Amino acid sequence: MQVLFIHEAFPAQFGHLALELTRRYGWQCKFLVEDLSRCPTPTPAMLAALDIQRLPVSAEYRANRALPWPQMYGRYLELCQATLAAVRARPEWRPDLVVAHGGCGAPTLFLPEVLRCPIINYCEYYFALGRCDISYRIDLPPAEPAQFYPRCINAIVLAGLVDCASGYAPTQWQKQSFPERFHHKIEVHSDGIDTELYRPRSAPRVIAGNPVPGGTRIVTYVARGLESMRGFDQFMKVAQRIARERSDVLFVVVGSELTYYGWDKLHTGQPSFKQWVLGQDDHDLSRFVFIDHLLPEQLSEVLALSDLHIYLTVPFVLSWSLLDAMASGCVVLAADVPPVREVIEPETNGLVAPFFARRPGRLPAAGPGRAPHDGRALQHRRGHSGTQGILRAGGIECQELA
Numbered sequence: 001m002q003v004l005f006i007h008e009a010f011p012a013q014f015g016h017l018a019l020e021l022t023r024r025y026g027w028q029c030k031f032l033v034e035d036l037s038r039c040p041t042p043t044p045a046m047l048a049a050l051d052i053q054r055l056p057v058s059a060e061y062r063a064n065r066a067l068p069w070p071q072m073y074g075r076y077l078e079l080c081q082a083t084l085a086a087v088r089a090r091p092e093w094r095p096d097l098v099v100a101h102g103g104c105g106a107p108t109l110f111l112p113e114v115l116r117c118p119i120i121n122y123c124e125y126y127f128a129l130g131r132c133d134i135s136y137r138i139d140l141p142p143a144e145p146a147q148f149y150p151r152c153i154n155a156i157v158l159a160g161l162v163d164c165a166s167g168y169a170p171t172q173w174q175k176q177s178f179p180e181r182f183h184h185k186i187e188v189h190s191d192g193i194d195t196e197l198y199r200p201r202s203a204p205r206v207i208a209g210n211p212v213p214g215g216t217r218i219v220t221y222v223a224r225g226l227e228s229m230r231g232f233d234q235f236m237k238v239a240q241r242i243a244r245e246r247s248d249v250l251f252v253v254v255g256s257e258l259t260y261y262g263w264d265k266l267h268t269g270q271p272s273f274k275q276w277v278l279g280q281d282d283h284d285l286s287r288f289v290f291i292d293h294l295l296p297e298q299l300s301e302v303l304a305l306s307d308l309h310i311y312l313t314v315p316f317v318l319s320w321s322l323l324d325a326m327a328s329g330c331v332v333l334a335a336d337v338p339p340v341r342e343v344i345e346p347e348t349n350g351l352v353a354p355f356f357a358r359r360p361g362r363l364p365a366a367g368p369g370r371a372p373h374d375g376r377a378l379q380h381r382r383g384h385s386g387t388q389g390i391l392r393a394g395g396i397e398c399q400e401l402a
Contacts, residue, residue: 002028004095015046022049039224039293057082062223063301076105076156084110103136106160121160121167123186126178134262136314137228139365143263173339193327203304208289216250220306222321223255229262231312233277251288297323303328
């Protein structure tokens with residue numbers, strides 16, 4: 001069995017899956033990608049076992065990644081043409097199946113001209129036209145592109161979805177984001193979590209090369225980018241409240257200063273959303289450790305030390321970091337939004353709070369090791385419940401791949 005995976009980056013959603021298919025069943029997995037990712041990075045095992053080819057896009061194409069929204073469809077067609085040319089240049093490729101990421105439009109529109117095999121679309125998300133995702137933050141002034149971007153990106157997403165044989169989404173909520181007339185075409189299959197890596201375990205009490213005293217409690221926040229859609233500003237408000245109540249807490253923030261979703265620079269006029277947030281209040285930054293993207297092995301060690309993991313997202317694609325934290329046995333405090341509710345049952349395997357819970361009285365009285373009105377025993381049970389839920393539903397070794 002030969003599978004061709006097509007994605008903007010590697011490993012992204014397909015790297016671990018392809019490695020498992022290769023190891024378990026001896027499938028030949030080939031990749032056509034624009035770039036190797038920094039978050040997450042490819043593992044040595046992936047690079048050794050998988051055939052990864054770079055998509056030969058032009059320098060002009062790479063330079064125009066930030067094209068204005070009206071030109072998105074033309075850029076998509078250029079990518080489809082480059083994908084077709086790359087496949088034509090490799091006549092030895094005879095895939096039995098093509099799996100393509102459709103988050104920004106699967107670049108498979110022209111492949112039926114040269115390939116006679118089913119094309120599967122990874123249906124990541126269909127942007128909402130109302131108050132959701134990029135328009136959810138009513139507390140921030142709307143950016144001009146926000147009213148047009150969903151229709152533009154959705155048109156590209158639908159081009160690939162209409163043309164594919166079938167599709168799948170990683171969560172029910174993400175499937176439901178698509179128009180109902182396409183639901184019959186979309187199945188739900190988890191991306192999977194590496195539960196050999198992300199699991200409850202002891203780890204060296206070292207953060208960013210510095211030892212952490214045994215009596216210090218650790219609160220973690222992890223996001224690809226420290227931005228408004230992932231609630232970085234809301235996290236800092238919660239952290240400030242915890243810091244006032246407890247002097248024994250260290251806050252560990254993992255993520256880039258880049259904005260990956262939305263238009264934070266238009267809101268703030270600052271070089272980064274992080275800088276803008278830190279300038280809004282008097283934070284004791286000696287209590288915080290800010291770290292850029294980490295290797296998966298390094299992130300797993302940070303999460304293994306976490307006493308409380310905070311995840312305050314708007315309704316949007318569910319972050320792997322939440323599932324990684326749950327698999328690691330962290331007690332999680334997350335925003336009470338539909339995608340989160342799909343994996344967290346409040347008071348059982350985690351805690352939830354309204355995204356806009358600004359007043360302290362509306363937030364759960366949760367700090368490291370202190371969930372509402374309970375002690376360490378219930379904290380441990382919640383973390384254990386989160387781990388078991390991931391093992392049942394999300395661990396990649398539990399997924400039926402055949």
